[in-house]
Amino acid sequence: MSSRITRxxxxxxxxxxxxACSSVPLDQxxxxxxxxxSASTGQIMDPFNxxxxxxxxxxxYFEFDSYAIxxxxxxxxxxxxxxxxxxxxxxxxxxxxxxxxxxxxxxxALGQRRSDAVARMMTLLGVNANQIEAISxxxxxxxxxxxxxxxxxxxxxxxxxxxx
Amino acid sequence: MTLSHASGLVxxxxxxxxxxxxxxxxxxxxxxxxxxxxxxxxxxxVGATQYPIAIADFAGSSGTQVSEVIRADLxxxxxxxxxxxxxxxxxxxxxxxxGDWQSRGADYVAFGSIAxxxxxxxxxxxxxxxxxxxxxxxxxxxxxxxELRRISHRIADRIYEKITGVRGVFSTRIAYVxxxxxGYELQIADADxxxxxxxxxxxxxxxxxxxxxxxxxxxxxxxxxxxPVIYIQTLSTGQRAPAxxxxxxxxxxxxxxxxxxxxxxxxxxxxxxIYTINADGSDLRRVMRSPLIDTEPRFTxxxxxxxxxxxxxxxPQIYKVPVGGGEAQRLTFSGSYNISPRVSxxxxxxxxxxxxxxxxRIATMAxxxxxxxxxxxxxxxxxxxxxxxxxxxxxxxIQGGQSVLAVTSIxxxxxxxxxxxxGKVREPTWGPFTD
Numbered sequence: 001m002s003s004r005i006t007r008x009x010x011x012x013x014x015x016x017x018x019x020a021c022s023s024v025p026l027d028q029x030x031x032x033x034x035x036x037x038s039a040s041t042g043q044i045m046d047p048f049n050x051x052x053x054x055x056x057x058x059x060x061y062f063e064f065d066s067y068a069i070x071x072x073x074x075x076x077x078x079x080x081x082x083x084x085x086x087x088x089x090x091x092x093x094x095x096x097x098x099x100x101x102x103x104x105x106x107x108x109a110l111g112q113r114r115s116d117a118v119a120r121m122m123t124l125l126g127v128n129a130n131q132i133e134a135i136s137x138x139x140x141x142x143x144x145x146x147x148x149x150x151x152x153x154x155x156x157x158x159x160x161x162x163x164x
Numbered sequence: 165m166t167l168s169h170a171s172g173l174v175x176x177x178x179x180x181x182x183x184x185x186x187x188x189x190x191x192x193x194x195x196x197x198x199x200x201x202x203x204x205x206x207x208x209x210v211g212a213t214q215y216p217i218a219i220a221d222f223a224g225s226s227g228t229q230v231s232e233v234i235r236a237d238l239x240x241x242x243x244x245x246x247x248x249x250x251x252x253x254x255x256x257x258x259x260x261x262x263g264d265w266q267s268r269g270a271d272y273v274a275f276g277s278i279a280x281x282x283x284x285x286x287x288x289x290x291x292x293x294x295x296x297x298x299x300x301x302x303x304x305x306x307x308x309x310x311e312l313r314r315i316s317h318r319i320a321d322r323i324y325e326k327i328t329g330v331r332g333v334f335s336t337r338i339a340y341v342x343x344x345x346x347g348y349e350l351q352i353a354d355a356d357x358x359x360x361x362x363x364x365x366x367x368x369x370x371x372x373x374x375x376x377x378x379x380x381x382x383x384x385x386x387x388x389x390x391x392p393v394i395y396i397q398t399l400s401t402g403q404r405a406p407a408x409x410x411x412x413x414x415x416x417x418x419x420x421x422x423x424x425x426x427x428x429x430x431x432x433x434x435x436x437x438i439y440t441i442n443a444d445g446s447d448l449r450r451v452m453r454s455p456l457i458d459t460e461p462r463f464t465x466x467x468x469x470x471x472x473x474x475x476x477x478x479x480p481q482i483y484k485v486p487v488g489g490g491e492a493q494r495l496t497f498s499g500s501y502n503i504s505p506r507v508s509x510x511x512x513x514x515x516x517x518x519x520x521x522x523x524x525r526i527a528t529m530a531x532x533x534x535x536x537x538x539x540x541x542x543x544x545x546x547x548x549x550x551x552x553x554x555x556x557x558x559x560x561x562i563q564g565g566q567s568v569l570a571v572t573s574i575x576x577x578x579x580x581x582x583x584x585x586x587g588k589v590r591e592p593t594w595g596p597f598t599d
Contacts, residue, residue: 093390093391101524101544103460103473103503103504103517103547104372104546104547104590104591105372105415105416105429105459105473105503105504106457106504108371108392108413108415108416108436108459109436109457112412112413112436112457113457116434116435133391133411134412134434135391135392135412135413136392136413137369138371140371141369
């Protein structure tokens with residue numbers, strides 16, 4: 001649970017820093033490429049660089065029985081959408097997950113609702129649908145293996161995975 | 165009553181080292197080496213009606229083993245009470261003293277002989293009704309030593325059918341996924357959990373195996389490419405090919421009763437929706453447009469409709485819709501979580517998983533009246549499927565912290581578990597009649 005809290009806090013901090021440049025129009029960030037991303041945020045914007053927020057902030061967590069992207073994760077989706085609109089050759093796979101309770105196939109469908117929610121927000125933010133594939137692992141790849149509420153919450157998640 | 169067949173189980177633990185160095189994805193034909201670990205069988209409960217029957221040791225070599233398999237089959241059904249045939253010394257030609265068997269308490273007596281010639285075995289059997297003093301059945305089977313178990317199951321099937329009037333399922337097979345620390349194995353085994361064989365070995369998940377109606381092929385979902393893709397594999401050759409590999413998820417395959425088409429679930433247009441497709445992958449058709457999840461389609465036995473799980477009403481419930489699309493009819497109304505439907509072979513019943521007070525339980529519903537019966541107590545019973553004669557239901561269960569397969573009679577009175585020492589047994593599905 002503590003790692004989850006830490007993550008939430010770092011994401012909240014990053015969201016605050018992103019808010020400072022939220023007036024940058026999407027089409028302008030598209031013209032600049034990686035260099036201007038880096039200049040505008042003071043951070044490395046490279047999904048394959050482990051130091052980059054694009055590599056570090058790749059998960060969206062969902063409330064129980066909910067498929068709306070929580071407010072605190074909208075900035076994460078916006079960050080990736082900005083990168084993808086400016087790197088239209090780059091493809092991502094959005095991988096939805098579900099907690100271990102319940103049926104295999106129904107959980108696969110629930111994970112898909114989570115990945116689809118992220119994919120929809122990305123396309124609304126201007127990302128080309130051809131850059132995105134939303135899939136689900138259902139309950140097949142639990143990140144947390146326990147049976148506590150904290151473990152279940154850890155697995156109600158969609159990950160943004162950049163394809164090489 | 166508890167009966168165990170775990171002989172040799174510990175001694176024959178799966179030799180994992182033998183496969184560790186092989187490629188992590190391995191498809192096998194049905195002739196591939198066995199999985200080296202039987203499932204352990206435990207039985208509890210008795211049927212409402214129990215037929216008293218004596219199974220004499222068959223005369224000749226391997227006669228005791230054949231009789232043991234028949235006795236175990238009939239006992240497992242919960243519908244028979246075994247009467248000791250110790251010291252009977254009957255062979256196929258014997259004249260039966262009906263009165264003696266009646267005084268022992270046996271209404272029925274089965275006996276026979278095994279003749280062996282150059283590796284070929286002939287198993288002859290007879291079944292008599294001691295109460296009515298009548299001959300009920302006699303037949304002979306030929307086969308190799310390796311086929312003696314299968315012949316024994318065939319004889320048990322005949323005994324079951326002659327006495328109960330319902331076709332036996334002892335010679336049918338089941339498919340399931342064994343999840344170990346090393347990965348996943350798609351296995352098929354005899355209905356008693358014996359003779360397991362590995363059809364596919366993968367480091368990634370394998371889920372939702374589905375038998376073709378003739379028992380020759382399995383459709384299933386494999387995550388080997390990093391996402392769910394539907395494959396069809398021919399059991400006799402091990403040949404496999406993707407049947408649906410569209411953008412997004414490809415899952416929940418179910419065969420039409422004539423084997424020509426599959427109902428499948430795709431997320432190519434967003435969230436999970438139901439489609440049908442030819443078994444060769446051609447002629448994709450979308451069945452419905454639903455605003456929310458539609459999944460787990462299963463054909464009704466007449467092939468005209470699909471039952472499926474949908475959360476279109478706010479929580480997952482079971483619905484029915486014509487295969488060609490149209491108005492969906494809601495079937496389940498009790499509780500807020502009903503999933504994984506299957507229609508019984510005669511079309512009269514539905515089996516599904518229902519969540520009650522946090523426990524996932526197996527339930528059936530009479531389709532004409534809507535009367536529901538809870539068959540199991542949970543806490544995590546999943547993936548129910550009917551035996552092809554409709555008399556039993558196979559499902560996965562957590563018992564004592566272990567993932568096992570379990571079978572319940574459709575009245576819930578008799579239960580058996582099939583467990584493995586090697587890992588979690590998941591996603592079971594009972595195969596069809598094959599002869």
